[in-house]
Amino acid sequence: MRNIIVGSRQSTLAITQTNQTIQALREICAREDLAYTFEVKPIVTRGDRILDVTLSKVGGKGLFVKEIEEALLNGEIDLAIHSMKDMPFDLPEGLVIGAIPLREDPRDCLIGREGKGLADLPIGARIGTSSLRRAAQLQAHRPDLRIESIRGNIDTRLRKLDEEGFDAILLAAAGLHRMGWKDRITEYLSPEVCLPAVGQGALAVECRGDDKDVLALLSLLNDPDTERTVAAERRLLGLLNGGCQIPIGAFARLETSDGASVVLLQGMVSSPDGISMLKESASGSDPLRVGSDVAQALLGRGADHLLAEARE
C-alpha cells in the first residue's frame, strides 16, 4: 500500500489530464491487483503567473514545468502529468519520463464563429493565435487572413473568440477532446496545411528515476507506438535546437511494411511570416535516425539560416 502524490497545475486542461491519467492508473491497479492510492497536490508554476504577457516573449523553455520538477526532486510529489509539447528537451538529473500514454489527436483545429471552416472565412478574416508555428502555416495557406495574438488558457481563448470579435481561433484538437469540447471544432487542419507542434496530443508522465514502484506502474501505462513517434519528433526538435523563437512543426506516424513498424516523419521550419518555408520528410525503422535524417535535410536546405536569423 502506497499513496502516490500527483502534482498538477490548476488550469482546466492540466486538472483534466491529471484526473484522466489517474483514472487510467486506477484501472491498471485494479486489473493488476496493485494497492496504490492517488492524491492530487496543486502546484502554481511561473507560466501560470505570467499568462497575461506573451509567453513567447518571456522566453525560456519549460515555464510550466520547472516548479513541478522541483517538487518531484524534493519528494513533495511522486508523479506529474505534462503536455509533451510543453516539455523541454532535457530533463533534470534524477527525473525521467516513466510513461508516454496513447496519444490523443495530434492535429491543430479551427474553431470558427458560427461554425465556419477555413474555406468559409471571408477575405481578411481575423484569426486568433499566439503560436508562431500556427500563424506562419496559416499565413502561407491563406495570405489574406489577419492573424492576431490571443492569450490565456483554452477556456479563456474560447471566450475571447466571441468577446473580442475574432472570426476563428486555432487550438490543439487534443486539449478540446480531453475537455469534452469536441463540438466547438469546426475544422481539423490536415498536416499538409498545418504541421502540429512536436509532441502535440501526447502526454509525458514524469517521476524520479529511482522510484521503482512508480516506474513499474508507469511501464503499464506506456504506449510503445506513441513513444516511437514522439521520439522521432523530439530528436528533430533537439537537433534543430528549437529553443529559439521560430516556427517548427513535426508529425510522425507509424506504418507497417512487411510486418515491420516504420516511422514516417514530416518536419517544417519557417520564417515567422510563412514566406520562407522548408518541409522535409523521411522514414525508417529507427525513430531517432528518422528524426536526425529530417533535421539534416532541413538544415541542408537552409533551416540553419532561418534559425540564425531568429537568434539575432
Ligand SMILES: NCc1[nH]cc(CCC(=O)O)c1CC(=O)O
Ligand atoms: N500551449 C499550451 C498547450 N499545451 C498543450 C495543449 C493542448 C494539448 C496537447 O497538445 O497535448 C495546449 C493548448 C493548445 O495548444 O491549444
